Structure formats: structure tokens, C-alpha cells
Amino acid sequence: MPDTLTITDNRTGKKYEIPIEHDTVKAMDLRQIKVHEDDFGMMAYDPAYMNTASVKSNITFIDGDKGILRYRGYPIEQLAEHCTSFLEVAYLLLHGELPDRPHLEDWRYNIKMHTFVHENIKKLMEGFRYDAHPMGMFISTISALSTFYPEAKDIMNPDVRRKQMYRLIGKVPTIAAFTYRHSKGMPYIYPDNELTYAGNFLNMMFKIGQSYKPHPVLEHALTVLFILHADHEQNCSTNTMRSIGSSHIDPYSACAGAAAALWGPLHGGANEAVLRMLDEIGSKNNVSAIIKDVKEGKRKLMGFGHRIYKNYDPRAKVIKQLAYEVFEVTGTNPKLDLALELERIALEDDYFVKRKLYPNVDFYSGLIYEAMGFPMDFFPVLFAIPRTAGWLSHWQEHLLDPEQKIARPRQIYLGAGERNWIAINKRS
Numbered sequence: 270m271p272d273t274l275t276i277t278d279n280r281t282g283k284k285y286e287i288p289i290e291h292d293t294v295k296a297m298d299l300r301q302i303k304v305h306e307d308d309f310g311m312m313a314y315d316p317a318y319m320n321t322a323s324v325k326s327n328i329t330f331i332d333g334d335k336g337i338l339r340y341r342g343y344p345i346e347q348l349a350e351h352c353t354s355f356l357e358v359a360y361l362l363l364h365g366e367l368p369d370r371p372h373l374e375d376w377r378y379n380i381k382m383h384t385f386v387h388e389n390i391k392k393l394m395e396g397f398r399y400d401a402h403p404m405g406m407f408i409s410t411i412s413a414l415s416t417f418y419p420e421a422k423d424i425m426n427p428d429v430r431r432k433q434m435y436r437l438i439g440k441v442p443t444i445a446a447f448t449y450r451h452s453k454g455m456p457y458i459y460p461d462n463e464l465t466y467a468g469n470f471l472n473m474m475f476k477i478g479q480s481y482k483p484h485p486v487l488e489h490a491l492t493v494l495f496i497l498h499a500d501h502e503q504n505c506s507t508n509t510m511r512s513i514g515s516s517h518i519d520p521y522s523a524c525a526g527a528a529a530a531l532w533g534p535l536h537g538g539a540n541e542a543v544l545r546m547l548d549e550i551g552s553k554n555n556v557s558a559i560i561k562d563v564k565e566g567k568r569k570l571m572g573f574g575h576r577i578y579k580n581y582d583p584r585a586k587v588i589k590q591l592a593y594e595v596f597e598v599t600g601t602n603p604k605l606d607l608a609l610e611l612e613r614i615a616l617e618d619d620y621f622v623k624r625k626l627y628p629n630v631d632f633y634s635g636l637i638y639e640a641m642g643f644p645m646d647f648f649p650v651l652f653a654i655p656r657t658a659g660w661l662s663h664w665q666e667h668l669l670d671p672e673q674k675i676a677r678p679r680q681i682y683l684g685a686g687e688r689n690w691i692a693i694n695k696r697s
């Protein structure tokens with residue numbers, strides 16, 4: 270059987286044979302379909318990229334129907350269970366293979382050499398109001414890094430690219446922690462490079478005086494959360510990273526754009542929205558009223574549903590289990606019972622069953638973050654820290670892909686035809 274698709278254009282009766290590769294046809298192959306020789310040719314219309322592959326990628330695999338997520342072929346459950354450091358997974362995403370000991374040490378060393386930020390970054394952050402949203406501060410500060418490292422725009426130079434990766438992965442926890450300390454009016458804590466990636470971050474967040482030591486269970490939980498959030502193929506923010514990067518701007522500017530996309534409540538801002546929703550529901554007695562509103566289309570159940578997963582999000586499974594380990598240390602989050610009840614009712618309800626709406630990664634993560642002492646508006650920042658490694662992997666893959674060019678979709682123009690300018694006093 271030939272790997273082709275035959276299309277008959279009923280407007281002209283002409284037949285076209287289009288090659289199929291990877292169960293996909295090339296949208297550009299449709300361009301030959303024309304009614305007249307001077308027609309532009311046929312395009313594919315796909316708002317929100319519901320059925321369009323815009324890249325070929327080797328980084329992350331998801332089977333949404335089966336609830337499978339793999340980084341570079343490794344199941345997420347195995348990485349979450351066995352990797353003892355987030356940097357091991359960041360290396361895997363960026364290099365395609367798990368590091369052996371010398372490579373991991375070298376990688377760690379290089380990242381650790383770039384955890385400090387220029388003192389002027391602190392001054393820049395002091396300019397934010399006391400109540401500035403941490404994600405707004407985070408995005409702006411990441412963007413400002415491009416002014417500190419102007420050489421970063423030499424994006425086709427592999428050494429320059431590598432250096433910016435060290436810097437970005439090294440500095441995002443520092444910047445994130447500084448946004449928190451700023452909002453609390455507390456002195457910034459500088460990185461401690463003797464600690465792990467997650468441990469150093471907790472230290473910069475919560476250290477007061479000399480006595481603070483990150484609790485090993487919480488440090489481990491944060492490492493797992495970082496691993497689970499490190500990449501998720503072509504989601505809104507990664508697509509933004511690729512799209513901005515395709516203009517050949519520096520990675521700081523592209524990362525700031527990706528982080529902005531992540532902040533939205535339909536994407537990484539959902540973890541904050543879930544907790545606000547649980548606060549609003551207040552008690553189990555109000556769960557059915559919320560479900561009713563959701564079914565009537567008045568609101569969404571935050572932390573539920575996914576474009577790709579039509580099954581339980583594998584990350585949510587790991588997080589749900591992790592929550593119990595964290596609560597052993599922190600004491601339980603009273604909202605857990607409410608979340609479990611909401612999940613129980615939703616998963617039995619025909620509305621959710623029919624639409625295959627399951628809890629996603631954001632449904633339980635906020636409960637852990639809150640129990641660990643992170644404020645609600647800080648949750649999207651916690652998502653952005655590990656996702657930076659994923660964004661950078663996709664940014665590099667995109668730049669090196671000979672099939673890619675500047676991202677530039679087409680449109681179907683439905684506005685007015687040509688008309689003549691009218692003087693202001695003659696306009697109705």
C-alpha cells in the first residue's frame with residue numbers, strides 16, 4: 270500500500286496524491302490545490318493547533334489516551350523515583366542521555382558557578398512594589414538578564430548557547446527566591462553551592478538566621494516536583510519559547526516570553542487557581558453547588574482537563590502520593606479532603622466522564638506547595654523554575670532543526686475589502 274493520501278477537489282474534479290510521513294501530511298503539500306492557476310492555493314485552518322504538529326522532536330513523548338509521559342524515552346515515574354537530583358533530569362532533557370558520574374559532576378559544577386546574580390539585579394528588583402506578583406517580577410527579571418549578557422544573542426555559537434543554559438538554569442532559583450524575599454521585605458539570601466539544587470532554593474527562600482536547614486523529606490519532595498514539571502512537549506509556553514526563539518533573539522528574552530505564557534490560569538497559573546477555588550468552596554457541603562455551576566458552563570473546575578491527556582495525568586498520580594509524604598512532616602493540608610471529595614464526585618459524574626476530564630498536574634501540587642509554606646501567588650514561579658530546562662531543550666532543538674524557520678502562521682482574512690479613506694467630518 271502506498272504511503273499517500275489521495276484528495277479529490279470537487280470544485281475542479283482534480284485529484285492530488287500527497288505523501289504521508291509519520292501519519293502526517295505536510296500542510297505545504299496542500300498549496301498545489303488550486304481552482305485557478307493564479308490562486309494562492311489551499312491552506313490548513315487549525316485554531317489553537319488542535320491537530321497540527323509544528324515540530325519534529327526527540328525530547329518528550331506523551332500518549333494522552335494511555336496517560337504516558339517520557340523524557341527522552343524514560344518513563345516519568347522512573348525518573349521521579351530514582352533520580353536524586355533535578356540537575357540529572359535537566360541534563361537528560363538537554364543532552365538526550367542520562368549523565369554518567371563525571372558528566373553529572375561537570376554539569377553540576379558549571380551550573381553552580383552561575384547561581385549568583387549581578388548585584389544590579391537586586392537593585393532592579395528593589396524597584397518593584399511590595400505587593401508585586403512574584404511571577405511578574407520573575408518574568409521581568411529574566412528578561413533583564415539579556416541586558417547583562419549581550420553576548421547571548423550569538424545563538425548559533427554552541428559555546429555561547431551552553432553558557433546561557435548554565436546561567437539560566439543556575440539563576441532561576443535565585444531570582445525566584447529573591448521575588449519572595451522582596452515581597453516579604455526580608456533580606457535576600459545568596460546561593461549556597463554546597464546544597465542541592467532544591468535544597469539551595471529552599472535555603473534562599475526560608476533561611477532566617479543561621480539555624481535553617483532544609484528538611485530532607487521536603488527537599489526530596491521539591492526535587493520530585495521539579496522533575497515532574499521539567500518538560501511537557503509542545504504546550505503553550507514551550508511553543509512560545511520556540512516561536513520567540515525562531516526569530517533568533519537571545520534565550521533570556523525567549524524565556525521571559527515563555528514564562529509569561531506559563532503564568533496564565535489555563536496553563537501553569539492553574540495551580541494557584543485551584544487553591545483559590547478550594548478556598549472559595551470552603552467545605553464539602555459546597556462541592557455539589559460548584560459541580561452544578563461547572564456543568565452549566567458558568568465556570569471551570571481548575572486543575573481538571575488537559576488538551577492531550579484523556580486519562581489520569583501521570584504526574585498527578587505521583588504528586589497525589591507525594592502529598593502524603595509531605596503532610597507527614599508538615600501536617601495535613603485541610604484542603605486535601607476537599608480536593609479528594611471534588612475529585613471523587615467529578616470522576617463519577619457523567620459530564621466529566623464523557624469529556625474525559627481528569628485531574629491534571631496542577632490539581633494536587635498547590636496543596637503540597639501550601640503545606641511547605643509557599644504562598645499561593647508563588648506557585649507559578651515554582652512551575653517556571655524546572656520548566657526552564659525544558660524550554661531551553663526545545664529552544665536549542667528548534668534552532669538546530671534545518672526544517673525550521675521563523676514561526677509565522679497564516680490567517681484567513683475576513684475583514685473589509687479595499688475602501689477609500691474618509692475625512693473625519695464625513696464619518697458617521
Ligand code: CMC
Nearest residue numbers: 535536537539563569570571572573574575576624629631
Ligand atoms: N472544567 C469544566 N469543563 C471543562 C474543563 C474544566 N476544567 N476543561 C475542559 N472542559 C470541557 C470544555 O468546556 C469542553 O466542553 P464542551 O465539549 O461541552 O464544549 C470540553 O471539556 C473540552 O474542553 P476544551 O476546552 O475544548 O479543552 P482544551 O484542550 O481546549 O483545554 C485546558 C484544555 C487545560 C485549557 C482545559 O481543560 C482547562 O481550562 N482546564 C482548567 C485549567 C487547568 O487546570 N489548566 C492546567 C492544565 S495542565 C498544566 C499545564 O498545562 O500547565
